Amino acid sequence: MRMTIQVSIGELPSFAETFWQQAGNTKVFLFYGEMGAGKTTLIEAICLAKGVKERMGSPTFSIINQYDYKENDIDKIIYHIDLYRLKDEEEIIQTGIEDCIYSGSICMIEWPQKAPGLFDEMVIKVFIEALNETERSIKLVLPQRSIAEQL
Numbered sequence: 001m002r003m004t005i006q007v008s009i010g011e012l013p014s015f016a017e018t019f020w021q022q023a024g025n026t027k028v029f030l031f032y033g034e035m036g037a038g039k040t041t042l043i044e045a046i047c048l049a050k051g052v053k054e055r056m057g058s059p060t061f062s063i064i065n066q067y068d069y070k071e072n073d074i075d076k077i078i079y080h081i082d083l084y085r086l087k088d089e090e091e092i093i094q095t096g097i098e099d100c101i102y103s104g105s106i107c108m109i110e111w112p113q114k115a116p117g118l119f120d121e122m123v124i125k126v127f128i129e130a131l132n133e134t135e136r137s138i139k140l141v142l143p144q145r146s147i148a149e150q151l
Helices: 009-023 039-050 089-094 097-101
Strands: 002-008 028-032 064-071 074-082 106-110 124-130 135-141
Touching: 002 009, 009 039, 009 135, 028 039, 039 064, 039 074, 039 106, 039 124, 074 097, 089 097, 097 106
Parallel strands: 028 106, 028 124, 074 106
Antiparallel strands: 002 135, 064 074, 124 135
16 A cells, blocks of 8 residues: 655654554564655654654664664664665675564664665555655555455
8 A cells, every 4th residue: 555645844743643553563664765855854753753752863873773662661662774874785784784673673764775685575665755845745655464454
């Protein structure tokens, strides 16, 4: 299923709530967009909606940021991963990113096109495009769910 929405910066909090409603049990989210499109800003809004309270920022240099949140009084983790500075899939694997992806924790991954072989079809792809200074077009491509999951 595909869903495209136009969102202003001020509408990000309400979009983030919609995002989590659409996400279901999906744990891995792939964010595509040009440099400066707003991937990190969108991820921050999505994390805030999930209950992250700590300061967030771009993991461009650290590669992986880890954020804590609570769900049903259980401590959980969101990994925010930025593959931009890594040169290829082999280097990406050497950084331990696979451990995050298969941890069962939520993973928000920027620049996933650098390592397409790491992801299965059960991801949500998020395509973000700057329309102007304050508005973005966001397209969600949701995984095909089995009939049993839809019931």
